Amino acid sequence: MSEQQSGLELRGITKRFGTFVANDHVDLDVRPGEIHCLLGENGAGKSTLMNVLYGIYQPDGGEILIDGHPQHFANPKQAMAAGIGMVHQHFMLVDVFTVAENLMLGREGGFVLDRARATAKVRELSERYGMPVEPDALVEDLPVGVQQRVEILKALANDARFLVFDEPTAVLTPQEIDDLIAVMRSLRAEGKGIVFITHKLREVRAIADRITVMRRGRIVGHAEPGTSEAELAELMVGRAVDLRVDKEPARPGEVRLRVRDLRVANSAGGVVVDGVGFDVRGGEILCIAGVQGNGQSELADALIGNITPLSGTVELDGVDITRAGPARSIAAGMGFVPEDREDDGFVASFSIAENLVLNRFDQPPFARGLALDLGAIADNAERLRQEFDIRSQGVSDTLASLSGGNKQKVVLARELSRELSLLVASQPTRGVDVGAIEFLHKRIVDERDKGTAVVLVSTELDEVEALADRVAVMYRGRVVGTVDPRTPRDVLGLMMAGVPYEEAVAAAGPSAPPGSTADSPTTTSGRRTP
Amino acid sequence: MTDRAAVPATGRGLRWRARGRTLAVTAASMLLALLVGALLMIVSDPEVADKFRYFFGRPGDALSASWAKVSTTYWALLVGAVGSPTALAGTAGQAAPLICAGLGVGLAFRAGLFNIGAQGQAIWGAIFAAWVGFALHLPPVVHVVVAVLAGLVGGGLWGWIVGFLKAKTGANEVIVTIMMNYIASQSLAWLLLTPAFLRPGRIDPIAPPIDATAMFASLYGQFHVGFLLAVAAAAGVWWLLDRSTVGFAIRAVGANPHAAATAGMSVGRTTMITMTVAGLLAGLAGVQYALGPGADGVPTPLSLGLVGTVGFDAITVALLGRSRPLGIVFAGLLFGGLHSGGLAMQTFAGTPLTLSQVLQALIVLFVAAPDLVRTVLPFLRAPKQAVVGGAA
Numbered sequence: 001m002s003e004q005q006s007g008l009e010l011r012g013i014t015k016r017f018g019t020f021v022a023n024d025h026v027d028l029d030v031r032p033g034e035i036h037c038l039l040g041e042n043g044a045g046k047s048t049l050m051n052v053l054y055g056i057y058q059p060d061g062g063e064i065l066i067d068g069h070p071q072h073f074a075n076p077k078q079a080m081a082a083g084i085g086m087v088h089q090h091f092m093l094v095d096v097f098t099v100a101e102n103l104m105l106g107r108e109g110g111f112v113l114d115r116a117r118a119t120a121k122v123r124e125l126s127e128r129y130g131m132p133v134e135p136d137a138l139v140e141d142l143p144v145g146v147q148q149r150v151e152i153l154k155a156l157a158n159d160a161r162f163l164v165f166d167e168p169t170a171v172l173t174p175q176e177i178d179d180l181i182a183v184m185r186s187l188r189a190e191g192k193g194i195v196f197i198t199h200k201l202r203e204v205r206a207i208a209d210r211i212t213v214m215r216r217g218r219i220v221g222h223a224e225p226g227t228s229e230a231e232l233a234e235l236m237v238g239r240a241v242d243l244r245v246d247k248e249p250a251r252p253g254e255v256r257l258r259v260r261d262l263r264v265a266n267s268a269g270g271v272v273v274d275g276v277g278f279d280v281r282g283g284e285i286l287c288i289a290g291v292q293g294n295g296q297s298e299l300a301d302a303l304i305g306n307i308t309p310l311s312g313t314v315e316l317d318g319v320d321i322t323r324a325g326p327a328r329s330i331a332a333g334m335g336f337v338p339e340d341r342e343d344d345g346f347v348a349s350f351s352i353a354e355n356l357v358l359n360r361f362d363q364p365p366f367a368r369g370l371a372l373d374l375g376a377i378a379d380n381a382e383r384l385r386q387e388f389d390i391r392s393q394g395v396s397d398t399l400a401s402l403s404g405g406n407k408q409k410v411v412l413a414r415e416l417s418r419e420l421s422l423l424v425a426s427q428p429t430r431g432v433d434v435g436a437i438e439f440l441h442k443r444i445v446d447e448r449d450k451g452t453a454v455v456l457v458s459t460e461l462d463e464v465e466a467l468a469d470r471v472a473v474m475y476r477g478r479v480v481g482t483v484d485p486r487t488p489r490d491v492l493g494l495m496m497a498g499v500p501y502e503e504a505v506a507a508a509g510p511s512a513p514p515g516s517t518a519d520s521p522t523t524t525s526g527r528r529t530p
Numbered sequence: 531m532t533d534r535a536a537v538p539a540t541g542r543g544l545r546w547r548a549r550g551r552t553l554a555v556t557a558a559s560m561l562l563a564l565l566v567g568a569l570l571m572i573v574s575d576p577e578v579a580d581k582f583r584y585f586f587g588r589p590g591d592a593l594s595a596s597w598a599k600v601s602t603t604y605w606a607l608l609v610g611a612v613g614s615p616t617a618l619a620g621t622a623g624q625a626a627p628l629i630c631a632g633l634g635v636g637l638a639f640r641a642g643l644f645n646i647g648a649q650g651q652a653i654w655g656a657i658f659a660a661w662v663g664f665a666l667h668l669p670p671v672v673h674v675v676v677a678v679l680a681g682l683v684g685g686g687l688w689g690w691i692v693g694f695l696k697a698k699t700g701a702n703e704v705i706v707t708i709m710m711n712y713i714a715s716q717s718l719a720w721l722l723l724t725p726a727f728l729r730p731g732r733i734d735p736i737a738p739p740i741d742a743t744a745m746f747a748s749l750y751g752q753f754h755v756g757f758l759l760a761v762a763a764a765a766g767v768w769w770l771l772d773r774s775t776v777g778f779a780i781r782a783v784g785a786n787p788h789a790a791a792t793a794g795m796s797v798g799r800t801t802m803i804t805m806t807v808a809g810l811l812a813g814l815a816g817v818q819y820a821l822g823p824g825a826d827g828v829p830t831p832l833s834l835g836l837v838g839t840v841g842f843d844a845i846t847v848a849l850l851g852r853s854r855p856l857g858i859v860f861a862g863l864l865f866g867g868l869h870s871g872g873l874a875m876q877t878f879a880g881t882p883l884t885l886s887q888v889l890q891a892l893i894v895l896f897v898a899a900p901d902l903v904r905t906v907l908p909f910l911r912a913p914k915q916a917v918v919g920g921a922a
Contacts, residue, residue, distance in 0.1 A: 304792065325794070325796075326791060326792055327794035327795070327796065329794075330793075336792065344788045344789050344792040345789060345792070347781075347785045347786040347789050347790070348785070350785065358789065358793040359793035359794050361775055361778045361779075370774045370775055371773060371775075372773055374773070
């Protein structure tokens with residue numbers, strides 16, 4: 001390895017938790033000025049590996065080398081001092097501090113804070129890497145994408161030579177992802193070595209110089225940037241994966257959900273859904289597309305009844321449920337997959353079996369009078385566990401012990417195990433690995449084919465394309481237009497920025513503008529206009 | 531997000547092992563509390579402390595005096611708590627109200643509510659039960675049943691008000707219950723001076739003794755029907771929490787109110803139900819004091835201090851019992867034993883009764899700080915476990 005002195009190298013890293021081997025002799029290296037993608041499903045051991053690198057975990061075997069010199073990190077501080085920076089998936093920022101103050105954290109120096117220098121540092125770094133950030137802005141006021149920039153700036157302020165991005169795009173909108181990719185490119189140009197952890201294949205193809213795939217704690221292969229998504233997925237999951245959803249054309253029936261002039265305020269009192277109306281027929285999937293934060297979440301919450309609308313009507317199968325709470329909405333046949341499943345979707349400390357009856361526990365056959373029928377609850381769970389392939393040791397395990405994909409399977413299994421007239425699913429595959437996405441998509445299409453009306457809220461254009469029969473694009477609380485899912489991506493992208501369909505088509509033109517470089521891999525793989 | 535590795539791993543075996551570890555930590559907490567208690571005894575006893583002044587001259591003196599002090603004290607404590615049938619009965623009698631009030635606090639904990647108001651609820655339980663006991667004259671059995679029901683109504687009502695305020699107005703239950711404790715104890719003080727409660731011929735605040743027909747029948751000394759009632763209440767709470775739809779909602783709301791609401795449960799309704807039942811249970815603790823025979827074989831008449839500090843002891847009982855009914859029964863028995871053994875300790879070893887309260891506090895302190903116990907005794911540390919399948 002003498003010819004490869006410059007760079008960061010992990011050699012034979014092994015990490016065990018009890019009997020579980022999270023990392024099994026993993027080798028990984030990153031050279032200055034390259035982006036090395038670490039690809040793998042949830043639970044493949046990517047984060048464990050990076051936590052070893054960052055000094056959070058001590059490895060049970062193997063070594064870390066920087067420029068050929070062995071390193072030992074007992075804590076993140078030592079890793080930082082050695083030039084390793086981490087951009088966490090969940091930002092490690094103090095919300096009520098300004099950007100500059102966050103940058104000072106942990107490096108306050110003397111007793112007196114030198115705010116001017118921190119501000120200057122923010123200005124200098126953000127200019128150098130093309131990441132505009134206002135140093136005096138409070139972090140809590142910033143959009144998620146900008147908060148992430150602060151996180152990156154923090155790492156850069158520590159003179160990081162190697163940056164680890166742990167699933168950085170999971171919380172970002174498509175536009176923000178494009179910005180991030182541009183930032184990563186400029187970091188690469190400055191000679192930083194970047195490890196990019198993700199399970200999103202499109203991003204990997206857009207930016208990676210080298211690709212390493214992990215599965216079940218081991219490196220299972222390396223791939224070139226040109227490798228097709230299908231091949232990458234197969235490496236990652238260990239079997240061939242069908243990325244497209246096999247679905248018949250929709251056979252829409254009667255209108256089941258009728259929404260008229262709906263106005264909804266968020267908890268702060270701002271009107272975030274402003275006069276939205278649409279119909280959804282049985283047997284079709286209406287996708288609500290849009291950049292995060294344009295009222296989709298509140299629309300979904302208003303449908304289930306977590307928020308009472310200010311005005312307008314919601315009718316399900318002819319019954320007015322505008323002001324119904326969740327209990328009545330559920331009784332009316334609404335299935336609901338919440339956007340934030342950790343918060344709204346399940347009770348983490350409850351067993352899988354209990355979570356599978358969370359909205360039906362007081363009805364037969366799960367209850368007789370006041371008494372729970374534990375047998376019926378367990379039988380139901382066992383049946384659903386097999387049907388939905390929920391990977392666990394048993395149905396009495398807590399939900400907290402499951403991986404993200406399996407948690408979401410529990411939520412979907414619960415909702416789809418009833419007779420539904422309407423399924424409202426928000427971001428049903430966020431943070432879910434490829435293998436599970438395929439399965440979840442199939443189940444949603446199956447539910448459609450049973451004649452259920454489906455409303456799917458998604459910010460992921462892949463998902464919209466794969467599932468939608470019609471697409472309603474939301475922007476600032478209004479529906480900009482309802483279009484065919486085969487509408488080109490650039491047109492959808494413009495609509496998501498508030499441009500009406502006709503103008504968007506005209507602006508996008510016959511050829512996609514080459515100016516949007518960061519977006520180019522996305523655009524070229526988009527489908528053609530009909 | 532492998533930093534969730536601390537989440538208990540799956541599987542029945544592992545869960546039992548985790549439970550065993552919890553028990554071990556609890557046992558270790560008691561041991562540590564006894565050790566610290568011993569140190570306190572040694573430094574606070576002037577005679578023993580004196581001998582330490584010439585420790586280096588004659589260490590034997592100091593050590594034997596210390597040993598004598600500690601061993602006689604703990605021996606007296608043990609004998610006073612479980613050393614004889616009478617002692618056991620005394621322990622059971624002391625434990626009965628602690629168990630009831632502990633259940634009231636523990637049940638609320640499970641719904642995510644911090645019920646500091648067991649004291650007030652117990653006071654109202656005692657007021658209602660005692661009034662029925664001395665003001666009404668009913669046939670045997672009927673009288674005690676009516677008195678118990680009245681006590682339940684008193685406590686339940688006091689709990690329901692908290693639940694109602696919290697559900698309808700979002701009032702913080704901690705603040706409300708603390709204030710309601712003041713209202714309850716001051717109400718008692720006022721009531722005791724009204725003609726309805728003041729014992730004829732007395733001017734100090736004490737109510738008439740209750741009729742014998744309203745008394746909890748004694749089975750052996752202070753071991754009375756009330757204790758059986760407390761155990762039955764524990765069984766009932768277990769069923770309610772683990773086997774009923776109401777308990778399912780209580781646990782769901784306690785663990786994740788957002789998910790519970792999204793699944794169609796009414797958080798407000800669950801809060802009201804929980805606080806009402808918690809009030810019933812704490813009210814039952816008050817009933818125990820009003821109707822249960824004391825050391826002299828008859829119930830203590832209603833007075834200002836009748837329920838003591840049961841509502842606050844109940845918090846420690848619930849904490850030690852980890853809000854689980856069986857745990858609360860054991861914790862109640864332990865503290866009941868410390869109470870009744872403490873009296874013997876004072877009599878036979880000359881160690882002040884306060885030491886038993888210190889021990890009680892120390893045990894809970896160590897239980898509430900399991901990391902401290904694990905630091906002192908590293909072998910109790912759990913092996914790190916990974917989430918099954920982990921998370922990337």
